[in-house]
Amino acid sequence: MALGFAALVPPIAASAQIACESYTVKAGDTLAGISETAYGSRDYQIIFNANRNVIAGNPNNLAPGIVLNLPCADGRLNASPQFDDIVQREEEKAAKITPRNDYEPPIRLLAGNDWAPCTG
Numbered sequence: 001m002a003l004g005f006a007a008l009v010p011p012i013a014a015s016a017q018i019a020c021e022s023y024t025v026k027a028g029d030t031l032a033g034i035s036e037t038a039y040g041s042r043d044y045q046i047i048f049n050a051n052r053n054v055i056a057g058n059p060n061n062l063a064p065g066i067v068l069n070l071p072c073a074d075g076r077l078n079a080s081p082q083f084d085d086i087v088q089r090e091e092e093k094a095a096k097i098t099p100r101n102d103y104e105p106p107i108r109l110l111a112g113n114d115w116a117p118c119t120g
Helices: 002-008 031-039 045-050 081-096
Strands: 022-024 067-069
Touching: 031 045, 045 067
Parallel strands: none
Antiparallel strands: 022 067
């Protein structure tokens, strides 16, 4: 029974992709599938934005053989360690920031004809 079900499920065309590397599109690949394999999410916007000139504005039409640049999860286009220390410092600074809500405006309601539920 399990073998019969497995035969009905189409194989995923996207093979193991790693972020920060290039990937050659194969027949049946989709940006969402590539993104899920590389980033663990079907949100392909990071791949689309990095490859607009290659994709030609249509993420639904990937021709086999197109080479896509898979950006790093932090947005860098390659894994060069050149900026690692800068990224680490900025992440440390961001972690120290505590959110504040100094401005808490009063809630004011406008009611007509002295309507009791809203004017008390």
